[in-house]
Amino acid sequence: MATLAEIREFLPNSDCGQCGLTCAEFAEFLQRHELAPEDCPVLHELDYAGFIEALREVLGEPQTKPAAGMAVDPKKCIGCGICVTLCEYHLGNCADVRLSKGPRDLEQVIFHIVNGLVVVVHQEHCTRLVQAAEKCSKCAQHCPTKAITLY
Ligand code: SF4
Ligand code: SF4
Ligand code: SF4
Numbered sequence: 001m002a003t004l005a006e007i008r009e010f011l012p013n014s015d016c017g018q019c020g021l022t023c024a025e026f027a028e029f030l031q032r033h034e035l036a037p038e039d040c041p042v043l044h045e046l047d048y049a050g051f052i053e054a055l056r057e058v059l060g061e062p063q064t065k066p067a068a069g070m071a072v073d074p075k076k077c078i079g080c081g082i083c084v085t086l087c088e089y090h091l092g093n094c095a096d097v098r099l100s101k102g103p104r105d106l107e108q109v110i111f112h113i114v115n116g117l118v119v120v121v122h123q124e125h126c127t128r129l130v131q132a133a134e135k136c137s138k139c140a141q142h143c144p145t146k147a148i149t150l151y
Contacts, residue, residue: 002058007031010055012042030055033062068133069151070126070140072111072118076147079116083139083148084109089125118147 007027015022018041021029029035037043037055044052081102084090087110090097094108103109111120123129127136128150140148 002031002060004028004031006058007055010037010051010058011040012048014042016042018042030059033059068126068128070120070123070128071149071151072120073147073149074117076145077118078145078147079113079118080144081113082142082144083118084112086138086142087111088127088136088138093125 004024004027007030008023011023011027013023019026019035019039026035026040030037037052037059042048043055084103085097085100087097089110090103090108094103094105096103096105097109103112106112106121110122110125111118113119133150137150140146140150
């Protein structure tokens with residue numbers, strides 16, 4: 001990530017206020033990719049030719065956070081079904097699981113057991129993806145063989 005000093009090398013640093021901020025504040029917005037170099041009107045003046053391009057180079061591409069997800073290690077999974085039974089989403093959305101039965105409607109499950117192994121069918125329902133990664137980790141916590149990795 002570009003440092004504020006690196007960013008400020010290519011700002012006018014005149015605190016003219018046309019952007020509604022000071023140059024230092026503008027630099028912080030640039031660093032977080034919440035404003036772009038071209039949002040400073042002064043940088044469009046001839047005296048600053050090339051500064052917008054230089055700033056784009058210094059700032060680089062915004063870092064995108066990888067989506068929260070999960071992986072099941074088939075070598076470790078023993079097909080006990082604990083994860084299916086305890087899954088936060090299943091308990092709220094799958095009547096079969098609530099009744100301690102194997103789920104029949106696979107639209108309503110994140111994973112189920114096939115031939116003694118967990119198979120993920122609808123990871124997109126997982127609370128970690130729908131809400132936030134820190135909201136649930138029950139399946140991994142309760143897996144007796146640590147077959148589930150959440151990331
Ligand atoms: S418009 Fe540009 S020069 Fe003026 S305060 Fe904002 S960043 Fe600084
Ligand atoms: S709790 Fe672990 S071992 Fe049991 S079925 Fe789920 S992933 Fe496999
Ligand atoms: S993290 Fe929670 S909601 Fe997601 S699969 Fe595991 S138990 Fe279900």
